[in-house]
Amino acid sequence: MTRTPVNVTVTGAAGQIGYALLFRIASGHLLGADVPVKLRLLEIPQGVKAAEGTAMELDDCAFPLLKGIDIFDEPNQGFEGANVALLVGARPRTKGMERGDLLAANGGIFKPQGKAINDHAADDIKVLVVGNPANTNALIAQAAAPDVPAERFTAMTRLDHNRALTQLAQKTGVSVEDIKRLTIWGNHSATQYPDIFHAEIAGKNAADVVNDEKWLADTFIPTVAKRGAAIIEARGASSAASAANAAIDHVHTWVNGTAAGDWASMGIPSDGSYGVPEGLISSFPVTCTDGKYEIVQGLEINDFSRARIDASVQELSEERDAVRELGLI
Numbered sequence: 632m633t634r635t636p637v638n639v640t641v642t643g644a645a646g647q648i649g650y651a652l653l654f655r656i657a658s659g660h661l662l663g664a665d666v667p668v669k670l671r672l673l674e675i676p677q678g679v680k681a682a683e684g685t686a687m688e689l690d691d692c693a694f695p696l697l698k699g700i701d702i703f704d705e706p707n708q709g710f711e712g713a714n715v716a717l718l719v720g721a722r723p724r725t726k727g728m729e730r731g732d733l734l735a736a737n738g739g740i741f742k743p744q745g746k747a748i749n750d751h752a753a754d755d756i757k758v759l760v761v762g763n764p765a766n767t768n769a770l771i772a773q774a775a776a777p778d779v780p781a782e783r784f785t786a787m788t789r790l791d792h793n794r795a796l797t798q799l800a801q802k803t804g805v806s807v808e809d810i811k812r813l814t815i816w817g818n819h820s821a822t823q824y825p826d827i828f829h830a831e832i833a834g835k836n837a838a839d840v841v842n843d844e845k846w847l848a849d850t851f852i853p854t855v856a857k858r859g860a861a862i863i864e865a866r867g868a869s870s871a872a873s874a875a876n877a878a879i880d881h882v883h884t885w886v887n888g889t890a891a892g893d894w895a896s897m898g899i900p901s902d903g904s905y906g907v908p909e910g911l912i913s914s915f916p917v918t919c920t921d922g923k924y925e926i927v928q929g930l931e932i933n934d935f936s937r938a939r940i941d942a943s944v945q946e947l948s949e950e951r952d953a954v955r956e957l958g959l960i
């Protein structure tokens with residue numbers, strides 16, 4: 632039987648992450664090796680020509696799963712019939728810009744995009760926000776889409792999760808696939824908390840294997856949390872291929888499920904679990920089955936973790952208050 636192609640909308644398609652992302656979506660890594668896709672690329676008018684160039688290259692790959700590419704500079708058209716939306720395009724922070732200015736500038740992008748998703752996307756729409764500040768941008772888009780179930784709006788912390796996996800693997804001399812049940816809590820920012828207390832390394836508790844709280848506090852957590860800034864410092868531009876890879880992982884896991892005995896980290900609207908105020912889009916440990924995620928329940932949170940989760944959640948609350956004051960939610 633021929634499958635109906637899945638419509639995937641990508642915003643910021645002509646940017647760095649877009650360039651690393653589109654070819655992997657078209658080759659089947661986002662949804663599966665047997666799932667045909669149609670790409671809908673959304674850019675601002677100045678980005679359309681470059682997006683057209685990328686579309687030419689996509690054509691030149693002759694990907695069997697790629698059933699069409701359309702390019703738009705208008706959100707209502709870009710999200711028409713979208714089943715999956717990857718919101719990558721955002722306003723970067725520029726010199727002299729305060730956090731409030733950044734939130735206001737991004738509100739101008741994510742509020743209309745949320746409304747366009749509300750009015751034009753397919754009923755089964757799943758949204759991943761990558762553009763920073765990702766959690767609060769996701770909150771803005773979600774608030775503008777009252778007819779879409781809130782849980783369909785998610786923010787990306789999978790890059791942080793993957794970064795933490797590698798740091799822990801390198802410290803303990805194991806392979807990344809030997810590590811399970813690692814968690815990123817909170818915001819995709821320097822306050823995020825990568826938690827290894829429930830993680831397992833080849834079946835043993837990771838914190839016991841590491842047995843070095845000083846390394847955890849002074850090396851592991853800051854290395855993961857500040858990795859984005861370190862990449863910008865080294866590359867002169869923010870992470871792109873690794874961010875695209877994490878976006879692929881996030882959606883693939885959401886759609887196709889987590890492996891038995893493992894979980895993933897996703898920024899999702901809180902249901903109040905673990906003391907995170909309801910509605911904040913915060914990162915949690917989740918399992919995914921049949922295209923739905925569930926927060927892993929019942930984890931014991933020690934004092935070390937509690938303080939760090941609370942600090943990141945506090946930052947999310949402040950961002951929410953700021954966008955509320957700006958009338959964006």
Ligand SMILES: NC(=O)c1ccc[n+]([C@@H]2O[C@H](COP(=O)([O-])OP(=O)(O)OC[C@H]3O[C@@H](n4cnc5c(N)ncnc54)[C@H](O)[C@@H]3O)[C@@H](O)[C@H]2O)c1
Pocket residue numbers: 642643644645646647648649673674675677678719720721722723740760761762763764765787788790791819869870871874
């Ligand atoms: N969550 C994460 O883990 C993570 C990781 C890396 C980067 N990021 C963020 O992802 C975003 C994109 O990064 P990049 O390196 O691709 O940036 P980039 O500047 O190379 O590309 C952004 C693209 O978005 C487009 N754009 C801007 N406004 C738009 C709008 N309203 N509609 C559609 N397109 C629009 C721009 O024209 C540009 O082509 C940034 O906000 C970055 O900070 C997030």
Ligand SMILES: O=C(O)C[C@H](O)C(=O)O
Pocket residue numbers: 763790858859860862869870874
């Ligand atoms: O773009 C940034 O500010 C950094 C990015 O979010 C990252 O984590 O690499």
